Amino acid sequence: MFALVDCNNFYVSCERVFRPDLNGRPVVVLSNNDGCIIARSEEAKQLGIKMGEPAFKIAAFLEQNQVAVFSSNYVLYGDLSHRVMQTLGRFTPELEIYSIDEAFLNLTGLPVDWAAYARTIRETVGRHVGIPVSIGVAPTKVLAKVANHRAKKIPGQNGVCVLADPGAIEEALKNFDVGEVWGIGRQYAKLLNSIQVYTAWDFLQLDDDWVRKRMTVMGLRIKKELAGIACLEMELIPPAKKAICTSRSFGEEQTELEPINEAVATYAARCAEKLRWQRSCAGMLMVFLHTNGFKPHEPQYARNLVCKLPVPTNSTIELIRYASAALRAIYRKGYRYKKAGVIVLEIGPEERVQGSLFDRVDRAKHAAVMREMDAINAKYGRDTIKVAAQGLGGRWRLRQERLSPCYTTRWSDIIKVVAPAGGRSPNEGDRTQ
DNA sequence: TCTGGGGTCCTAGGACCC
DNA sequence: TCTGGGGTCCTAGGACCC
Numbered sequence: 001m002f003a004l005v006d007c008n009n010f011y012v013s014c015e016r017v018f019r020p021d022l023n024g025r026p027v028v029v030l031s032n033n034d035g036c037i038i039a040r041s042e043e044a045k046q047l048g049i050k051m052g053e054p055a056f057k058i059a060a061f062l063e064q065n066q067v068a069v070f071s072s073n074y075v076l077y078g079d080l081s082h083r084v085m086q087t088l089g090r091f092t093p094e095l096e097i098y099s100i101d102e103a104f105l106n107l108t109g110l111p112v113d114w115a116a117y118a119r120t121i122r123e124t125v126g127r128h129v130g131i132p133v134s135i136g137v138a139p140t141k142v143l144a145k146v147a148n149h150r151a152k153k154i155p156g157q158n159g160v161c162v163l164a165d166p167g168a169i170e171e172a173l174k175n176f177d178v179g180e181v182w183g184i185g186r187q188y189a190k191l192l193n194s195i196q197v198y199t200a201w202d203f204l205q206l207d208d209d210w211v212r213k214r215m216t217v218m219g220l221r222i223k224k225e226l227a228g229i230a231c232l233e234m235e236l237i238p239p240a241k242k243a244i245c246t247s248r249s250f251g252e253e254q255t256e257l258e259p260i261n262e263a264v265a266t267y268a269a270r271c272a273e274k275l276r277w278q279r280s281c282a283g284m285l286m287v288f289l290h291t292n293g294f295k296p297h298e299p300q301y302a303r304n305l306v307c308k309l310p311v312p313t314n315s316t317i318e319l320i321r322y323a324s325a326a327l328r329a330i331y332r333k334g335y336r337y338k339k340a341g342v343i344v345l346e347i348g349p350e351e352r353v354q355g356s357l358f359d360r361v362d363r364a365k366h367a368a369v370m371r372e373m374d375a376i377n378a379k380y381g382r383d384t385i386k387v388a389a390q391g392l393g394g395r396w397r398l399r400q401e402r403l404s405p406c407y408t409t410r411w412s413d414i415i416k417v418v419a420p421a422g423g424r425s426p427n428e429g430d431r432t433q
Numbered sequence: 434t435c436t437g438g439g440g441t442c443c444t445a446g447g448a449c450c451c
Numbered sequence: 452t453c454t455g456g457g458g459t460c461c462t463a464g465g466a467c468c469c
Contacts, residue, residue, distance in 0.1 A: 031437035038437070056435035072437085099469045185467050216443055218467075245439060252434095294436055341438090399435090 001137055001164070002234075003105040003118060004144040005088055005125075007081075008132045008152070008159075010101035011039035014080045015070050017130040018407045018415055026067040030055050033249050033399045034071050071400040079408045083129045091121050096234045104141060106234050118160040138163040141232045142225035145182040146172055146200065166228075173201040173226065183222045188215055200226055240278045240347065246270040247341025251399040253292060254337045260289065261324055262391030267342040268323035269383075269390060272316040275344060276370060281312035281353050283346030285319060287326040292338035301337075303330040312346070312353045315366040316373070319344070320389050 007013060011029040016022045026043035030036065037044075037053045047065055049058065055069070062069055081100045089095045094106035105121075107114065118135040125133050136147025143163055150172060151161035163169050179189030181200050191214065197203050204226050211219045221231045246267040254260050264287060275282055290302035305326040313319065323342050376385050383390070405413035 033435090033437070035436055052437090054436040059435085102469080183467065187466060216466085218442070241440075243440075247438065249437070292436090339437095 001107040001114060001139060002141050002144040003107050003135055003137045004148045005103050005105065005133050005135050006148050007084060007101040008134055009039055009041055011077055012041045013131045014077050015404055022068055026065060028067055029070045029072060032072055033251060034401055069402050071403040073404050075406045075409050076404065080129060080131060084125055084131055087125050087128050094234050094236055096236060104234060114162045115160055122159050134159045136161050139228050140225040140230045142182050142222055143169065146176055149180060173204060174199055176200040178203050181222060183218060240280055242347055243343060243345050244271050244274045245341060245343040247339060248398060249339045250396040252395045254396050257331050259394045259396045260337060260340055261327055262394055263396045264323050264327045264340050264342060265320045265387060265389040268319040269316045269387060271342050271344045272314055272319045275314035276374060279350050280347045281314045281350045282344035283312040284308055285322050286343040287323050289330055289337055289340045291335050299335055301332060301335045305330050311356050311359050312348060314350060315370055316387055317366060318361065320387050324389060
């Protein structure tokens with residue numbers, strides 16, 4: 001049996017942990033650069049605010065309805081996610097962290113009442129971290145996703161739904177839109193609707209060969225999973241990434257090479273850090289740069305350049321050098337640039353790097369410097385020490401006008417508990433924030 | 434004025450090898 | 452009449468996930 005635990009409206013719930021005054025109010029969180037709506041509270045959904053809606057288009061509406069609006073605070077979300085996962089780990093020997101707000105738990109062999117167990121998990125996460133979660137339990141991962149969906153959508157479930165016996169599964173699938181099934185996206189939903197397949201149950205009645213032919217083996221796997229045959233296993237150790245990308249839109253459009261070079265150097269530095277976290281080196285690097293596609297009346301330009309590195313590396317210094325050279329090769333004066341990014345590819349384990357007879361880089365020295373840089377930055381905060389090319393802060397940086405404090409990760413942002421005038425200690429009275 | 438940022442897997446087709 | 456049989460690697464494109 002698999003349980004899928006999913007945090008409700010995760011980013012919004014994170015913003016509410018230290019702001020209980022936001023409970024019951026519409027709240028939204030914006031994407032990077034305060035661009036689009038990427039998380040909504042139930043109240044915001046009730047108001048009809050859509051996922052992915054550009055914030056500037058509905059700014060007046062948000063104001064009129066007194067919606068609380070936040071910039072993305074990934075430091076906060078990452079830390080709270082970590083705490084949720086730690087708590088979940090106590091309830092299973094096998095935990096798969098699927099995304100920042102979702103995890104699968106293998107409940108096989110736990111001799112318990114699934115629903116009661118799920119309720120306990122839910123209460124514990126709520127008490128320890130303050131994040132509300134929904135839990136679906138079923139014999140396969142895809143069915144656990146279905147159960148989770150029902151736990152959220154159907155009133156009276158109390159955030160928990162167990163699909164164990166065939167009757168309950170059939171009833172659930174007959175009432176489940178095929179397009180909502182995990183792994184069936186917009187295109188496949190359109191294809192399926194065109195042959196009168198509307199529910200997950202309809203999909204289950206299709207011929208295996210047809211599914212295999214039109215939806216590849218992935219489609220067939222989903223079908224088997226819906227039929228209760230587990231094809232997807234727990235992934236306990238996250239596989240090393242095959243490509244790592246760091247890209248951002250600029251806070252303001254950029255025309256000059258130098259600020260863009262600072263941005264690209266910073267993205268290369270992030271890629272290098274990510275490579276070192278997973279103990280990998282990259283053999284190839286790509287830089288891309290483009291203008292704002294939402295302004296078709298302005299001159300458009302988009303280019304990328306891939307360069308093969310002589311020896312695979314994860315050194316910030318080396319990656320910045322190549323990224324910067326690639327940028328200089330593709331940059332043209334006379335355009336207003338909106339976004340740039342660095343992607344590293346051909347990733348392999350750092351202990352198995354193929355050297356070169358003609359390599360002039362002192363790799364041991366680079367590794368030693370990176371080790372010290374990482375240690376210092378881990379202790380004192382990101383970019384406490386960095387490469388000069390990254391610059392000292394420019395207008396290309398993200399726009400984040402409504403950023404909440406880093407309540408759990410920065411000393412200066414920790415909430416202060418002030419005893420009320422009567423001198424009572426907070427423990428004695430109401431919940432004091 | 435203003436529109437996110439990451440990833441994965443599969444298939445078909447072409448070029449090449451013996 | 453009739454034209455083999457087995458591979459690999461690479462790329463582009465399309466689908467999906469959060």
